[in-house]
Amino acid sequence: MVFTINRILASNHYVVKEDGFIKRRLDSPFHLREPDNLLKFLNQMHCSDQAEEGFKKMQRRRNRLDDHILITAQLMQQIIEKSKCARIYVKLKGAGDYLRTTGASLKRLRFPEKMENDEKNGEPVCKNYIDITTADYVYNKLRSFTSEVVQSMKIEREENLLQQEFGLKDAESVTETMRNIAVKGLLNNPQSWKFHMLGSYYWRLVGNVKNALECARLSVLLAPEESRDIPLLSLGTILVRAKMWDDAEIILNAAVNNGSEHCENYVALATLFALKHNFKRAREYFKIVEKLNSVMYSSTYTMRQYIDCLEPLDNEASKLFGYVKYMMREIKDVNKLHQDVIAYQNKIIQQQVPLASRYSNNDAHLKTNLLSRYQYCSTRQASDTQASTVFCDFYSDLQMQLESKQFDAELLEWQVNHYKNRLFERMPKEYKSQLEFLYNSAKPMLPIRKNT
Numbered sequence: 001m002v003f004t005i006n007r008i009l010a011s012n013h014y015v016v017k018e019d020g021f022i023k024r025r026l027d028s029p030f031h032l033r034e035p036d037n038l039l040k041f042l043n044q045m046h047c048s049d050q051a052e053e054g055f056k057k058m059q060r061r062r063n064r065l066d067d068h069i070l071i072t073a074q075l076m077q078q079i080i081e082k083s084k085c086a087r088i089y090v091k092l093k094g095a096g097d098y099l100r101t102t103g104a105s106l107k108r109l110r111f112p113e114k115m116e117n118d119e120k121n122g123e124p125v126c127k128n129y130i131d132i133t134t135a136d137y138v139y140n141k142l143r144s145f146t147s148e149v150v151q152s153m154k155i156e157r158e159e160n161l162l163q164q165e166f167g168l169k170d171a172e173s174v175t176e177t178m179r180n181i182a183v184k185g186l187l188n189n190p191q192s193w194k195f196h197m198l199g200s201y202y203w204r205l206v207g208n209v210k211n212a213l214e215c216a217r218l219s220v221l222l223a224p225e226e227s228r229d230i231p232l233l234s235l236g237t238i239l240v241r242a243k244m245w246d247d248a249e250i251i252l253n254a255a256v257n258n259g260s261e262h263c264e265n266y267v268a269l270a271t272l273f274a275l276k277h278n279f280k281r282a283r284e285y286f287k288i289v290e291k292l293n294s295v296m297y298s299s300t301y302t303m304r305q306y307i308d309c310l311e312p313l314d315n316e317a318s319k320l321f322g323y324v325k326y327m328m329r330e331i332k333d334v335n336k337l338h339q340d341v342i343a344y345q346n347k348i349i350q351q352q353v354p355l356a357s358r359y360s361n362n363d364a365h366l367k368t369n370l371l372s373r374y375q376y377c378s379t380r381q382a383s384d385t386q387a388s389t390v391f392c393d394f395y396s397d398l399q400m401q402l403e404s405k406q407f408d409a410e411l412l413e414w415q416v417n418h419y420k421n422r423l424f425e426r427m428p429k430e431y432k433s434q435l436e437f438l439y440n441s442a443k444p445m446l447p448i449r450k451n452t
Contacts, residue, residue, distance in 0.1 A: 032351055040351055051344035055398065058337045062406055065330055069415060071447040072323045076419050079316045080426055085309035087428050089302075099237040099268060100158050105230050106201075109194045124182035124199035126215040129190040137217045144239055144247040145217070150210050155241040157207035178202045193222035193231065200234050212238050229259025233268055240272050248272055263293040267300060274303055277434055279311040310431075318438050320423065322445030327416045329444050335409035338402065345398060 034040055143149055162171035179202050185195030196219040203212035216238060219231035232255035239248035252269040259265050270285035286304060290297040379388050424435055 033353055034351075044348060044351055047344045047347045051341050051348065051398065054337050054341040054344065055402075058334055058341065058407060061330055061334045061337070065327060065334070065412065068323065068327050068330070068447040072320065072327070072416070072419050075316065075320050075323070076422065079313065079320060079423060082313050082316060083427055083431075086313055086431055089306040089309045099240050099271060100161055100204075105233060105264060108227065108230055109197060122183040122187070124179060124186055124195075124202055124215065125211055126186065126196045126199045126218050129186040130196075130218065132218065132221070136221060138220050139217070139247075139251065142247045142250065144242075144244040145213070149244075150213065153209045153213075153242045153244070155204070155207055155209045155212070155238060157205065159205045159207075162205070175202070175205045178205065191222060193219045193224075193227070196222060197231050197234065200231070200238075204234070204238065209238065209242060225258070229255045229262060229265055232258060233265055236272075237268050240268070240275070245272060245276050249276075261292070263289050263296045266292070267296060270300070271303055274307050277310065277314055277437075279307050279314075282307055314434070314438060317423065317435060318442055319445065321420065321439045321442035323447045324416055324420050324439075325442055326444040326446055328413065331409055331412045331416065334407065334412070338407050338409070341398075342402060345402070 032040060032044065137145070139145060144153075159171050159175050162174055178198060182195055182198040182202050185192065185198060189195055196215045200212050200215035200219060203209075203215060213235065216231050216235040220228060220235060223231050232251055236248045236252035236255055239245075239251065249269075249272060252265070252272055255265045256269055266285045266289045270282045270289065273279070273282035273285065282303075286297065286300060289300065381388055420439065424432055427435060
């Protein structure tokens with residue numbers, strides 16, 4: 001009798017149903033263990049309101065995430081479609097044509113100079129012909145010229161480009177001729193910047209980056225101001241080919257400033273900006289080339305096609321990564337709300353009579369409802385005997401919703417990251433370093449559905 005009365009007193013919240021009957025409310029936060037404790041009653045009201053409000057916020061954010069994921073999936077398909085051109089241009093074998101030794105630069109050297117001594121079997125190792133210290137070199141503070149970087153630096157042989165243009169024998173002939181003239185010139189005129197420059201060209205042809213840099217730096221040091229852009233151009237393009245792009249930009253800018261009337265300087269700098277995916281700056285310099293020399297501008301068609309392909313691709317990829325970062329931030333907020341709601345729910349449960357004990361044996365319909373629910377159990381120790389007891393209860397409606405997969409942060413993160421990872425998988429491998437840069441620099445961006 002006492003046990004039954006206690007259960008009735010604990011059920012202090014009732015609702016009027018549509019059929020007119022007054023019934024106890026299932027999952028009510030007011031099934032208090034101490035129903036006469038006003039402070040705990042008010043605290044339950046507060047916790048209940050906070051839990052419900054937090055859950056509503058979770059649902060709203062979760063619904064928005066579904067919309068955002070759909071938008072991201074659509075954008076992903078657009079990017080994959082646009083990436084078809086990237087497979088053609090991303091390797092851009094023709095880029096070397098814009099960064100090779102140019103005939104225009106060779107003509108400006110104005111050979112020959114007075115040469116009496118001859119040495120047919122030598123090599124144009126420029127530092128062997130002139131007594132100069134490393135401290136006298138220009139751009140000493142650039143990372144590209146530290147010994148450890150130079151030792152690991154590599155460039156493709158420009159003789160390979162000559163072979164494609166003239167054939168194997170003619171390419172070898174050009175290389176041999178340039179070596180002979182450079183060696184003879186350095187032997188007779190070790191202070192002449194021209195022969196150091198020619199030595200740099202030779203080492204570029206055979207792919208020896210260390211000697212090519214050495215000769216170009218000496219040529220910059222020795223060249224008169226009106227001709228200094230020639231060795232600067234060679235020095236900068238060597239660094240571009242070695243993918244030391246930041247230092248190359250400094251040097252090629254100097255080449256443009258020293259030789260503002262010569263197209264090849266602008267072409268090299270525009271090409272560098274294109275390879276760095278700074279397409280706006282690349283277009284600016286190609287426009288200058290067009291004004292200075294329409295013939296040379298026409299020869300840059302492939303590089304401009306490269307820009308037309310990759311610029312929209314970069315923009316769309318950046319947008320996708322912005323969406324991903326925004327959604328990852330939203331997922332963290334959903335997870336935080338999830339933890340807050342669980343915390344309020346636990347406070348509610350701690351003050352409640354266990355759900356399974358709120359109904360009499362005669363309430364068959366509600367008892368069936370309870371038995372269809374999941375259970376949760378915990379092991380507790382009695383305070384007096386320290387004996388372990390297994391205590392089980394049923395999940396409430398709110399608890400069941402909190403346990404559902406739709407609020408699983410790890411699952412949501414996997415779903416969002418799926419689009420980022422898929423983009424990396426579908427893009428050409430040469431483009432993946434750019435994707436990494438775009439992802440790292442992307443800012444969270446709210447996905448906006450376009451009106452249809």
